[in-house]
Amino acid sequence: xxxxxxxxxxxxxxxxxxxxxxxxxxxxxxxxxxxxxxxxxxxxxxxxxxxxxxxxxxxxxxxxxxxxxx
Amino acid sequence: xxxxxxxxxxxxxxxxxxxxxxxxxxxxxxxxxxxxxxxxxxxxxxxxxxxxxxxxxxxxxxxxxxxxxxxxxxxxxxxxxxxxxxxxxxxxxxxxxxxxxxxxxxxxxxxxxxxxxxxxxxxxxxxxxxxxxxxxxxxxxxxxxxxxxxxxxxxxxxxxxxxxxxxxxxxxxxxxxxxxxxxxxxxxxxxxxxxxxxxxxxxxxxxxxxxxxxxxxxxxxxxxxxxxxxxxxxxxxxxxxxxxxxxxxxxxxxxxxxxxxxxxxxxxxxxxxxxxxxxxxxxxxxxxxxxxxxxxxxxxxxxxxxxxxxxxxxxxxxxxxxxxxxxxxxxxxxxxxxxxxxxxxxxxxxxxxxxxxxxxx
Numbered sequence: 001x002x003x004x005x006x007x008x009x010x011x012x013x014x015x016x017x018x019x020x021x022x023x024x025x026x027x028x029x030x031x032x033x034x035x036x037x038x039x040x041x042x043x044x045x046x047x048x049x050x051x052x053x054x055x056x057x058x059x060x061x062x063x064x065x066x067x068x069x070x
Numbered sequence: 071x072x073x074x075x076x077x078x079x080x081x082x083x084x085x086x087x088x089x090x091x092x093x094x095x096x097x098x099x100x101x102x103x104x105x106x107x108x109x110x111x112x113x114x115x116x117x118x119x120x121x122x123x124x125x126x127x128x129x130x131x132x133x134x135x136x137x138x139x140x141x142x143x144x145x146x147x148x149x150x151x152x153x154x155x156x157x158x159x160x161x162x163x164x165x166x167x168x169x170x171x172x173x174x175x176x177x178x179x180x181x182x183x184x185x186x187x188x189x190x191x192x193x194x195x196x197x198x199x200x201x202x203x204x205x206x207x208x209x210x211x212x213x214x215x216x217x218x219x220x221x222x223x224x225x226x227x228x229x230x231x232x233x234x235x236x237x238x239x240x241x242x243x244x245x246x247x248x249x250x251x252x253x254x255x256x257x258x259x260x261x262x263x264x265x266x267x268x269x270x271x272x273x274x275x276x277x278x279x280x281x282x283x284x285x286x287x288x289x290x291x292x293x294x295x296x297x298x299x300x301x302x303x304x305x306x307x308x309x310x311x312x313x314x315x316x317x318x319x320x321x322x323x324x325x326x327x328x329x330x331x332x333x334x335x336x337x338x339x340x341x342x343x344x345x346x347x348x349x350x351x352x353x354x355x356x357x358x359x360x361x362x363x364x365x366x367x368x369x370x371x372x373x374x375x376x377x378x379x380x381x382x383x384x385x386x387x388x389x390x391x392x393x394x395x396x397x398x399x400x401x402x403x404x405x406x407x408x409x410x411x412x413x414x415x416x417x418x419x420x421x422x423x424x425x426x427x428x429x430x431x
Contacts (some may be wrong), residue, residue, distance in 0.1 A: 010273050011093040016311055017271060018100035024311060026349040028111045032330070033119040033352060036345070036373070037391055039328045041123070043372035048416040049431070050126065051373060059154070059171045060134035060417055060431040 079187070104384045107348045114350045115233060120391035129387065129397045132369050134417065135429040137168050139175055141360070144421035145202070146236075146408050150191045153414045156396060157198045158427055159186035165200045167212065170412075170419065170429050179210055188236045192243040199227070199246055201234035207248050209260055235277045240304075241284050247304075249276040255292050263341045269302050271309040278322050283329045291332050293320030301332050301346065315351045322366045328374045333390075335364030341378050343390065355388040366408045371415030379406030379420055385430070401428055 005013070045051060048058075055061045139426045140252040142162035143366070149156055155176070159165045162275035163184045167177040178293050190199045192209075201207040207228035228234065232251035239246055240257075245266065249255045255276055274295035282289045288304040299309040299320055318337035331345045331352070340356040341364055355376060362382035370377055376388040383404060387397040404423035411418040417431035 008090055008093065011090065011097060013271065014273070015093060015100065017312060018097060018104060020308075021312060022100060022104050022107060024349055026108065026111050027347045028113050029116070029345065029348045029350065029352055030114040030119060031382050032345045032348045033114065033116045036116070036326075036328065036331065037120055037123060039371050040374045040391060043327070043378050044374055047372035047374060048414070049131070049370045049411070049418070050372065053416055053431075058416065058431065062431060 117393040128281045133401045133428045137427040143423040145187050146189045147421045148191045150195045159189035188238050202265045202324045205230045236279045236359045251275040267307045291323045293323040295319045335367040337363035348362045368411045379409035
């Protein structure tokens, strides 16, 4: 547990981790951002918080649930 | 005051200091190397690539429901997969299950401790998990019989050596992932309470975690008081990637809907987006006028909007691609402590220190 470790042990742990991370495979930001944008544009028309939902289909707009007494 | 050193102790102490200093220098060298590797691929900014994307229109998001019933600060909430039920937990020790459409309370449990900082709904909708200052995560099966005493069926699953900060079921009701003030995360089997895997790597309290969307595999991200966000492999227990660009505690982490990125919210008043394939931070969501910490973040269904709950009682809505703020929402009368978008994206829920929860749409 981090709280019980000495400074030296924490540093060693960080060092081990850094050694692994330096050789992680990476791809350019530009390509990944383009993919992210394509992903968002694909889903955008169906995003209820952006496009809105017609009031009759939206459970939160209009009256709260309740009983109709006849 | 130091006691007088013998020659042997003096030599040992010098050796110890050399080792510490040596470790520190090696660490600094590697960190620089890591930054250089990452910078090589930093060819462009996200908002630059997004310049051609159509801007978003005006937003009208209002409080549609207010859930009142907690006697003290609301600390955490989670949606049920049925998109209408919500579980929330509070400083007063109560865990309440609500129907968000009607605002009715369906179940209430009193925990033996105060400050229930974490709660989660099981994927089946038949149980909830919660915990906090009791250092445990307990699972309560939800009964259809309103008169049944839920507390009697409680099952203690996780045991940490410090407070429970977050919990989440994995794809099934059978496993729970937890994070704790003791600096670790852990994966538990619900039925037996057995520890399946533990995750060591944070140098201080772990405050939050989020599981990758199930299609993208067995990883999760955690954020902590050491300002780091770590991505973990659930099977091996290894930390795969680590990001340290925030300037203060990371209070919230959330995977992007595609699973290729995640956002974080921090006490340094910024939200940031990290791309996992590029292995770096690709966007910062901040304004000079925003000086209070972010407690909780979540994405809209498409990933175009990022909602942040702040300690200045507001919710800021960000355009993820362009990096600009599109809306600021007022309503809560104290810190927003938790925020989640509903599973179908039609609304989001916030919990606050003002004792209430609000549904926004």
